[in-house]
Amino acid sequence: MVIMVASAVLDAVTASTRFGYVARGDELRTIAADPRRWVLHQVERPETPAFPADLPPSSRMVEMLLEMRRDKQQVDRKAYNQQVRAGYLAELAARQNAAVASSTPFVERLVHFWSNHFTVSAFRPFERGFAFAFEREAIRPHVTGRFVDMLLAVGRHPAMLLYLDNALSIGPDSLVGQRRDKGINENFGREMLELHTIGVDGGYTQADVDALADILTGWSVARLNDAEPGTFKFYPQIHEPGRKRLLGKVYTEAGEQEGIAALRDLAAHPATAHHIAFKLARHFIADEPPTAEVDRIARVFRSTDGDLAAVSRAVVASAAAWSRPFSKVRTPDDMVIAACRATGFTPPTPMLAFSLRTLNQMPFFAPSPAGWPDDAAHWISPEAVLHRAEWCEAFSNRVPNPPDPIELASATLGEALPADTLQAIRRAPSRRTGMALLLAAPEFQRR
Amino acid sequence: MVCCTSSRRRFFGLVAGGAGVFALAALPGAVFAAVPGDRRFVVVLLRGALDGMAAVAPVGDPLYQEKRGALALKSPGDGGGTIALDRFFALHPSLAAIEPYYRRGELLFVHAAANGYRTRSHFDAQDLMESGLTAKEGESDGWLNRAIVLLQGGDRARLGLAVGGAVPLILRGKAEVASWEPRGIGTLDSDLIAALKPIYARDSLFGPALAEGIKAQVFSNAVLGDEAMGKGMGFGPKAFAALADAAGKLIAAPNGPRIAALDMGGWDTHVNQGAETGRLAQNLEGFAAGLDALAKAMGPAWRKTAVVAVTEFGRTVAVNGNNGTDHGTASVLFIMGGAVRGGRVAGDWPGLAKLQDDRDLHMTTDSRAVMKAVLRDHFGVDRKALDTRIFPATAGLRPFDGLLRA
Numbered sequence: 121m122v123i124m125v126a127s128a129v130l131d132a133v134t135a136s137t138r139f140g141y142v143a144r145g146d147e148l149r150t151i152a153a154d155p156r157r158w159v160l161h162q163v164e165r166p167e168t169p170a171f172p173a174d175l176p177p178s179s180r181m182v183e184m185l186l187e188m189r190r191d192k193q194q195v196d197r198k199a200y201n202q203q204v205r206a207g208y209l210a211e212l213a214a215r216q217n218a219a220v221a222s223s224t225p226f227v228e229r230l231v232h233f234w235s236n237h238f239t240v241s242a243f244r245p246f247e248r249g250f251a252f253a254f255e256r257e258a259i260r261p262h263v264t265g266r267f268v269d270m271l272l273a274v275g276r277h278p279a280m281l282l283y284l285d286n287a288l289s290i291g292p293d294s295l296v297g298q299r300r301d302k303g304i305n306e307n308f309g310r311e312m313l314e315l316h317t318i319g320v321d322g323g324y325t326q327a328d329v330d331a332l333a334d335i336l337t338g339w340s341v342a343r344l345n346d347a348e349p350g351t352f353k354f355y356p357q358i359h360e361p362g363r364k365r366l367l368g369k370v371y372t373e374a375g376e377q378e379g380i381a382a383l384r385d386l387a388a389h390p391a392t393a394h395h396i397a398f399k400l401a402r403h404f405i406a407d408e409p410p411t412a413e414v415d416r417i418a419r420v421f422r423s424t425d426g427d428l429a430a431v432s433r434a435v436v437a438s439a440a441a442w443s444r445p446f447s448k449v450r451t452p453d454d455m456v457i458a459a460c461r462a463t464g465f466t467p468p469t470p471m472l473a474f475s476l477r478t479l480n481q482m483p484f485f486a487p488s489p490a491g492w493p494d495d496a497a498h499w500i501s502p503e504a505v506l507h508r509a510e511w512c513e514a515f516s517n518r519v520p521n522p523p524d525p526i527e528l529a530s531a532t533l534g535e536a537l538p539a540d541t542l543q544a545i546r547r548a549p550s551r552r553t554g555m556a557l558l559l560a561a562p563e564f565q566r567r
Numbered sequence: 568m569v570c571c572t573s574s575r576r577r578f579f580g581l582v583a584g585g586a587g588v589f590a591l592a593a594l595p596g597a598v599f600a601a602v603p604g605d606r607r608f609v610v611v612l613l614r615g616a617l618d619g620m621a622a623v624a625p626v627g628d629p630l631y632q633e634k635r636g637a638l639a640l641k642s643p644g645d646g647g648g649t650i651a652l653d654r655f656f657a658l659h660p661s662l663a664a665i666e667p668y669y670r671r672g673e674l675l676f677v678h679a680a681a682n683g684y685r686t687r688s689h690f691d692a693q694d695l696m697e698s699g700l701t702a703k704e705g706e707s708d709g710w711l712n713r714a715i716v717l718l719q720g721g722d723r724a725r726l727g728l729a730v731g732g733a734v735p736l737i738l739r740g741k742a743e744v745a746s747w748e749p750r751g752i753g754t755l756d757s758d759l760i761a762a763l764k765p766i767y768a769r770d771s772l773f774g775p776a777l778a779e780g781i782k783a784q785v786f787s788n789a790v791l792g793d794e795a796m797g798k799g800m801g802f803g804p805k806a807f808a809a810l811a812d813a814a815g816k817l818i819a820a821p822n823g824p825r826i827a828a829l830d831m832g833g834w835d836t837h838v839n840q841g842a843e844t845g846r847l848a849q850n851l852e853g854f855a856a857g858l859d860a861l862a863k864a865m866g867p868a869w870r871k872t873a874v875v876a877v878t879e880f881g882r883t884v885a886v887n888g889n890n891g892t893d894h895g896t897a898s899v900l901f902i903m904g905g906a907v908r909g910g911r912v913a914g915d916w917p918g919l920a921k922l923q924d925d926r927d928l929h930m931t932t933d934s935r936a937v938m939k940a941v942l943r944d945h946f947g948v949d950r951k952a953l954d955t956r957i958f959p960a961t962a963g964l965r966p967f968d969g970l971l972r973a
Contacts, residue, residue: 243832285837285838285889285891288838288888288889289888289889290888292888297888302888302889303887303888303889304887304888305837305838305887305888305889305891305893306887306893306894307837307893310687310688310894314688314690320686320688320690320691321703326687326924329687449772487614487832488614488615488689488690488832490689490690496772497734497739500772500773500776501729501734501746501776501780502745502746502776502777502779502780502783503746503747503780503783503784504746504776505767505773505776505777505780506777506780506781506784509759509760509763509777513759538769540765540766540769541766544762544765544766547762548758548762549758553758553759553762556759557759557762557763557766560759560763561763561766562766562767562769562770562772562773565773
């Protein structure tokens, strides 16, 4: 009986750490009643975070971008940049608070996972104003819905159409293309295949990239003189006319509908199921997940037509996802959320931004459309380990009224924390050093 | 977080046993290994696919102006600032900072070079460029790391250095490497370090990383002093020069690492690439400033140095619909350093009449032949190791002769 209870508490640590971020208060005890149920329940009833009412929709921010580009006055540019910078910080704080305060942290983790899968990055600076809104509008509503709906929402979102240049892609035989010496931009078509759906080993050729790029011409963003500037708009006059052959299937000319049909087919492609299953398994099981687990998750994806609630449940059902010790290393963003959740303290936003930037994971600044890497080899280098420890110390020094680090250790990691780590925390010269040790300990740095 | 109140000096002092003034001679044991002839090798990874025809333009090719359209550079002397390299090739005006190296014979280009694989995926191509393979085999180590394993023998001391944070695949593998990046949060208490050491020792990932991190920080602080502190890496082309400067100082130091890799991004110019000016021009300017900073930071050690800058693939010859270029095949290699026999554009020019897949510049040089030549002529790595271990199954690929000074 005692042993069962102990293992239930350990499973509660896994539930809260691996699927959520970290346990808070006396949450571990509640979770221990039924750790798997605790995780699964979140998929059924995702909590909607209370975002500040004044966060602007992407359409407003895209419209502002278009206005700034039209006016091209130095003063407008300056005002625009200031507004975008302030907006970025407000959005960052809202996103951080959503993850820190959530009673369904598994869902928050899924939101971050999917928004990383469908990366838009402010490495292209114009994205800065609406990258967070993209996540709210195109990702969050679908994380427990259907993959195809998320794919369509992402594929038709101005943030993605601008990020991967599709907004500017013009069919050479379209009305506009014939008059002007403009043409196709294949960036979106390529990344849609390689990163978003069937994956680089999904069996496509350059001809398929060309075909998908042709199919998607016309998918763009409404301009200032259109009805709803800054929203999705299909422009028939730049759509490449004619039949296209993508992955062996012929799409007859159907304007905007062609792209919808192609994305539906890509979402249903077996290679997409495998690609998504692999990435989820990599996130929730191990950097190199067992093939059998990937195949099992992929089967669920296929048999449910990409029902992401069912797919998420299949991930939770994996015995390997409950193994200890934790094999995954937290990304810096993950570590910061966990530290804030554990201590109930979130630093002021500029400091939060400085932290994430210094730790090399500024949200929505992923270096490429492939998003942030999800493996330890990328994140753990000698320098990175020092930076993490430095951050844990600096953070601990900022927490007002630091809690007893031993109690904090027991509330977050329980029996999963080895005796010698606990001993080191107990011997720490101060509460703050004890807290820094806990946060920097490998057991806290992993999940 | 408690930003900018650096206590690294204090940190160093405590770790090194309270020494007030730190000198390399005071370091506990050898931190870095030695290599034959005390030579240095730097690989710059240009991520995103550099347009080789924009950097080193084949202005003498009769089809150049026609095929490149709006992105064609003006010929030298036509008012665009393009720099003549020979009768056929011209250097982009934004690369002017490295022209003196070319004139001194310390810089050469190998044109129409690619990495021996055929993929237009950035991510696959970068993995292959760094693993040195031509097909995906679940790459887990990089060719430069495999070379380091060979060069350092059984010595556990570090020979390699990753500059800029995360260790790139090219340097991952059996040989431990050091890493350095220009930013710190600024505080790290010696009590905390002392307490963390035994806790981390249990963890196969965090333990070695912490131990190495402390050693490397002691070293880099000693070499770079305070100047690197608080210097944000930032984004964009200007960030590269700071990295290159630090890399140069670290590998030039008497007992520093000898082989470094660093990254520069921003090359994926699908939109508004520009010709003499514009987005690509700005990136090229940052790149040239970085190479210049690297060379200057190295002082006398530059004489023993070879730098190779390589990209994952080139870009389409034709301009796309957005005044940019798409993913292509061959690009250009930059080979620079005091050890280099430069002042020329090497490699066979494939011409623009026949293109790969009707869109890309054909490859005439496999960049691995160049890497092999550097490892052979610079470090004395034998042919068998080059053909089987560093670049497996490449016996048919001869090292590119005559790149380095005899």
